[in-house]
Amino acid sequence: xxxxxxxxxAGKSTSYLLxxxxxxxxxxNLLLTVVDKDLSQIPSSISEHPNCKAISLDIFNEExxxxxxxxxxxxxxxxxxxxxxxxxxDCITFKKHLVTASYVSPEIKAMEHRVKENxxxxxxxxxxxxxxxxxxxxQVIDSIREKGGKMLLFESFTGGLVAPESxxxxxxxxxxxxxxxxxxxxHGGTAKFIQEGTYKYIPYHRLFRRTEFFExxxxxxxxxxxxxxxxxxREAYGLQDALTIxxxxxxxxxxxxxxxxxxxxxxxxxxxxxxxxxxxxxREFVNLFLPYSPxxxxxxxxxxxxxxxxxxxxxxxxxxxxxxxxxxKVNLKNATPAQILQKILExxxxxxxxxxxxxxxxxxxGYEINGEKKQIDSNMAVIGEDRVHTAMAKTVGxxxxxxxxxxxxxxxxxxGVQIPISKEIYAPILSELKNYGIVFxxxxxxxxxxNPDSVST
Numbered sequence: 001x002x003x004x005x006x007x008x009x010a011g012k013s014t015s016y017l018l019x020x021x022x023x024x025x026x027x028x029n030l031l032l033t034v035v036d037k038d039l040s041q042i043p044s045s046i047s048e049h050p051n052c053k054a055i056s057l058d059i060f061n062e063e064x065x066x067x068x069x070x071x072x073x074x075x076x077x078x079x080x081x082x083x084x085x086x087x088x089x090d091c092i093t094f095k096k097h098l099v100t101a102s103y104v105s106p107e108i109k110a111m112e113h114r115v116k117e118n119x120x121x122x123x124x125x126x127x128x129x130x131x132x133x134x135x136x137x138x139q140v141i142d143s144i145r146e147k148g149g150k151m152l153l154f155e156s157f158t159g160g161l162v163a164p165e166s167x168x169x170x171x172x173x174x175x176x177x178x179x180x181x182x183x184x185x186x187h188g189g190t191a192k193f194i195q196e197g198t199y200k201y202i203p204y205h206r207l208f209r210r211t212e213f214f215e216x217x218x219x220x221x222x223x224x225x226x227x228x229x230x231x232x233x234r235e236a237y238g239l240q241d242a243l244t245i246x247x248x249x250x251x252x253x254x255x256x257x258x259x260x261x262x263x264x265x266x267x268x269x270x271x272x273x274x275x276x277x278x279x280x281x282x283r284e285f286v287n288l289f290l291p292y293s294p295x296x297x298x299x300x301x302x303x304x305x306x307x308x309x310x311x312x313x314x315x316x317x318x319x320x321x322x323x324x325x326x327x328x329k330v331n332l333k334n335a336t337p338a339q340i341l342q343k344i345l346e347x348x349x350x351x352x353x354x355x356x357x358x359x360x361x362x363x364x365x366g367y368e369i370n371g372e373k374k375q376i377d378s379n380m381a382v383i384g385e386d387r388v389h390t391a392m393a394k395t396v397g398x399x400x401x402x403x404x405x406x407x408x409x410x411x412x413x414x415x416g417v418q419i420p421i422s423k424e425i426y427a428p429i430l431s432e433l434k435n436y437g438i439v440f441x442x443x444x445x446x447x448x449x450x451n452p453d454s455v456s457t
């Protein structure tokens with residue numbers, strides 16, 4: 001009898017996930033059902049596979065949703081995080097396991113007792129970041145503790161970037177995931193972390209000028225800016241006594257300084273809508289944020305406002321985005337500045353059909369053992385195949401798929417709402433990921449702790 005996996009949502013992150021399930025379908029006796037409101041999202045190689053059914057389904061259709069879940073053995077939600085709760089309630093009703101790549105929401109966390117009571121596994125945060133970051137970090141942290149070491153420092157950075165061979169613009173960046181998340185990065189609060197035993201805070205208007213620098217062998221130099229709350233996982237990782245905990249996002253060097261121009265202008269603001277936004281040209285949009293002058297051009301006003309010279313690379317980066325085009329209309333009704341900026345950037349930063357993306361991850365572990373301070377640096381780089389089989393889809397989809405099969409095969413049995421930080425979960429997933437080229441390289445290096453020379457201000 002076939003074992004039934006229900007995948008809800010067939011968006012950008014599912015290409016490798018669906019391939020993995022169908023690759024294992026015969027040996028594991030799997031029947032895959034993929035549901036999405038828009039079946040055009042599902043390639044024919046998937047929908048026409050003998051072990052797969054593709055069904056058009058609106059998750060707000062309660063009867064259809066409940067029927068699909070009732071007929072499955074395990075549910076994988078690849079929907080936006082806010083919709084997981086609908087599936088989660090049904091999974092408890094019909095006693096089905098649930099897997100998502102999203103952060104644990106307060107609503108899902110509140111179901112902990114009911115999930116355990118029904119002996120179910122609700123696995124969350126098992127994609128890339130969150131996901132592979134948890135697993136790769138805990139593997140090293142656990143190994144340090146097993147040797148008798150005491151953790152002093154943990155830093156972790158992840159970036160979704162364009163691959164070197166497809167890096168064709170001055171920003172060294174293209175959208176590889178949800179563009180809105182890029183435009184809104186850092187909004188909603190002050191970045192918080194601990195450095196050398198002291199709490200540190202970075203307000204949004206300074207976030208992109210406080211960056212750390214590091215190198216990944218074979219891929220060059222990168223910079224990282226702080227996540228909103230680096231202390232979210234202090235307890236989960238058992239790092240209550242660590243002197244430094246810092247988590248952030250990676251970009252190529254120079255991106256953050258350039259992005260800060262948009263922040264200072266106010267173009268990333270999402271709190272109000274722009275009047276008559278659909279009829280604005282790119283040039284008129286830029287001029288909204290500049291002082292009036294009867295004589296000076298938009299270009300001159302902008303250079304004066306940002307204090308950049310005409311021969312500055314920052315100026316070239318702005319010109320490259322066609323920001324001063326006086327014919328191209330925004331064509332977005334009742335749009336916020338952030339939405340308009342996103343539209344302009346998408347015109348320049350969307351991956352072309354032959355472009356490849358790249359995922360990079362970097363961890364730094366500082367610890368003390370036998371009175372001696374030591375440090376391990378760990379990194380990973382993954383290059384995508386094309387615009388569909390991206391490195392982002394690979395690093396999000398594969399660990400999600402692997403976790404699903406491990407639960408189905410009763411290799412992961414601990415019930416409850418959880419994230420992949422225990423050896424029962426991370427060891428087999430990281431081992432399987434190696435077969436797909438997702439491998440961390442670890443280096444023992446001299447302990448430097450917090451290095452002020454690596455930080456820009």
